[in-house]
Amino acid sequence: MTAETELEGQIGEWRGYMLRRKGVDQTDVDELEDHLRGRIADLAETGLREDEAFLIAVKRMGSVDELSREFAREHSDRLWKQLVLTGDPDAPADTAKRRELLIMLGCAALAAVGIKLPLMFGAGFDGDASFYARNAGLFALAPLILYFGLRRGVSPRTTAVLAGLLVLGAVGANVYRLDGDSQSIVLSAIHLPLALWLVVGLAYAGGEWRSGQRRMDFIRFTGEWFIYFVLIAMGGGVLTGFTAGVFTAIGLDPETFISEWLIPCGAVAAVVVAAWLVEAKQSVIENMAPVLTRVFTPLFALTLAAVLVAIAVTTNAIDVERDMLILFDLLLVVVLGLVLYSISARDHAARTGLFDWMQLALVVSALLIDILVLVAITGRITEWGFTPNKSAALGENLILFVNLAWTAWLYVSIIRGRKRFSVLERWQTDYLPVYAAWAWAVVLVFPPLFAFA
Structure with missing residues (x-):
């Protein structure tokens, strides 16, 4: 292997590593490569071998993370365009983003409509609080499962599994006749969302739930989703305050609209919107x-x-x-x-x-x-x-x-x-099914086991 071939191989490895970094795209890497080659040429003129010049040039260019942040700052106009999903409408990437946006809007609208559907059968928030408590997880997470199912393009087999688990959750939440003061109602209201959240994980992983890496990705997603959801909820609180003030100023009572429409519809829709934000922005802004x-x-x-x-x-x-x-x-x-x-x-x-x-x-x-x-x-x-x-x-x-x-x-x-730390990571991801099994047991087995108490 000649020195020139070896140098090209080293630069190729460096390019591949740089392209995997967040905040740096191919155009940026091309610019950095020109800069790197210039430094190598300057160092080679001082008498260094090309492999030595390469190592010193990379070292002097600074760490990859620093370069990523530098490019994010220098190309702030591109960063903002990514954040608001603008760009060339004919570009394949932007077409994919528009499709994802439409999927998100459809699933969020479905969530808002879904939580109001029981009204058609006479189930209101005031008179049927136990019904909504038991089914809150279904109302909030079924549209999210659909969103990831569509976004990942899951196989028919995985679709059948997801649908079956949703049906199982619906049956477990509603098949048992429970009194209004039954402990099982509260337990179901707490554990069904936990069980269904891991069903969300199955959809998120595209059916590859056996992969430890995909489970870890879902755990990362969960943390980012929670942060985005809280931020949306805080913004929703401000919106609710303004809505109450404006309606009151024109002599209308906003309580019914806020409590029965704005808050419940906005909350379940925000579950999907927060997931879309995590997915859309994970390569643009740093994880929180x-x-x-x-x-x-x-x-x-x-x-x-x-x-x-x-x-x-x-x-x-x-x-x-x-x-x-x-x-x-x-x-x-x-x-x-x-x-x-x-x-x-x-x-x-x-x-x-x-x-x-x-x-x-x-x-x-x-x-x-x-x-x-x-x-x-x-x-x-x-x-x-x-x-x-x-x-x-x-x-x-x-x-x-x-x-x-x-x-x-x-x-x-x-x-x-x-x-190694990888052993601890693998232990945590392998333990997730234990939580899922227990949550489903509480929802499905506890009510008859304790005589529906």
Whole structure:
């Protein structure tokens, strides 16, 4: 192999790596390549071999991430065009974007219409609150599943699986005759969205749910989707305030319109819109979930440590009422989310540091709190017997305990240099079906198991 051929091979590898970076397209890489070749020529004139000149030139050009940010700043006009989906209407990329936009608008409109359809059969928000509570997950997530099914072009077999799981969710939410004060209604309202969210994951992965990488992609999507949804909700709150003020100013009562139309239709439509934003902008703007993880990991670690100290000092037991159990479970899920998004954004080959020790402290603190919750739940069950709420909480906290315990063990092994971060990532993605199985069990099995209590 000649020196010139070897140099071209090195530049080709460099181009391929650059093209995979966000914020840098082929035109940018062409400009950078011209710049790189100029530097190589200058260095070669000083007597360096071409391979040496190549390495030094790449080093002097700075890191790839810095170059990505530089190009994003220099080409801000292109960035804004990408953000608002403008461009050449005849270009294939823009045609695809328009198609995705139409799919999103259709699914969002379907979601808004779907949540109002029960009115045709006399089911209103006021008189049939339990019906809407049990079916909230279906109203919100069925259009999202359809959106990803259309966007990914899933196979007929995957379509049948998705449709079957939606039907199963609808049957589980509505087939049982439950009293208005039944604990199973609340459990179904909480667990059906969790079960269906993992069905969303199946559609998101295009049927490739066995792929650990696709599961990890869905976990990343979940974090970004949540951030976008919260931002949309905040904007919706401002819109609601303006709507109330304007209607009141002209002598009309806006309460019915806001409570029965604006909020419910806007909320279910925003589920689809937030997903579209994540999909459309993920190659344009930086992901926020890993950034927020860096901010909130130390804060949550300090908070959990303070809780443990307070429990030790006061010797007060954890309240195991339903609302408190939900709060603690959400807290533990947030801890796992912080671990996941930190893993997803780091270089697996990088050495461990202070932040990894902080995450280990966070996981151990969450594990200790979960043990205290399990002790409290077990004590109440021993004293009063099994109920749907306590049984569901016991199962969920046992599942979280296993996840947290093994996560802590893997983190210790990683910090000691015995395992790689990819092992921890694979453990988290492989554990997702356990959550799905438990959520479906609570929706489908608990009502008859506890005599529809």
